[in-house]
Amino acid sequence: MERDDDNETLRVLAFLGAEWKLAERFALPAEAFLPVFFSLRFGGAWSYAVEGLRAVSVVKKTTVYEDGGRGATIEEIYLLVDPEILNEEGAVARLEKCGEEPERLLVVRPSRVRLRVRRAVRVRVDPGRCEVSTEEVPGDDLTFEGSAAFTFAHEMEHLDARTISGKRLWEFRFV
Numbered sequence: 001m002e003r004d005d006d007n008e009t010l011r012v013l014a015f016l017g018a019e020w021k022l023a024e025r026f027a028l029p030a031e032a033f034l035p036v037f038f039s040l041r042f043g044g045a046w047s048y049a050v051e052g053l054r055a056v057s058v059v060k061k062t063t064v065y066e067d068g069g070r071g072a073t074i075e076e077i078y079l080l081v082d083p084e085i086l087n088e089e090g091a092v093a094r095l096e097k098c099g100e101e102p103e104r105l106l107v108v109r110p111s112r113v114r115l116r117v118r119r120a121v122r123v124r125v126d127p128g129r130c131e132v133s134t135e136e137v138p139g140d141d142l143t144f145e146g147s148a149a150f151t152f153a154h155e156m157e158h159l160d161a162r163t164i165s166g167k168r169l170w171e172f173r174f175v
Helices: 004-025 030-042 147-161
Strands: 046-050 053-065 071-081 084-089 092-096 105-109 112-116 119-126 131-136 141-145
Touching: 004 030, 030 046, 030 053, 030 071, 030 119, 046 147, 053 147, 071 141, 092 147, 105 147, 112 147, 141 147
Parallel strands: none
Antiparallel strands: 046 053, 053 071, 071 119, 084 112, 092 105, 112 141, 119 131
């Protein structure tokens, strides 16, 4: 008789195997999917770069309600391979917390970003159905607005400069 721990381990291994098969399915290096794997496990947007490859994950969330007020927050995680910013619009002041920074920083991010990518994959996570689906995003020209634009700009800053800079919270004043 199998123990519950053994069943859990088998489920985890099956999930990990399915993740790694994505790279094969989309004919991309496995490491290109690391930002998506991190978004799935830890939430939020992630970036990764090695010689000849830059990859960013950006998450768009939409809460869908059924009759009776029940619903689910659908996550669309976009894997962007070798993204390049074509145009930025707007300027939104916002507080962001990142990595090992001890507190949030005031940064200014674009409200809309148009970008070009070598490849893009959309990973749709439906917690109501416990399903993860994937599809290639057609074309190489994408636009993100709002939260997705903010997080994309944040991750590009990591890829370009490696650190996020901004005004410290203690520079604010209480009024």
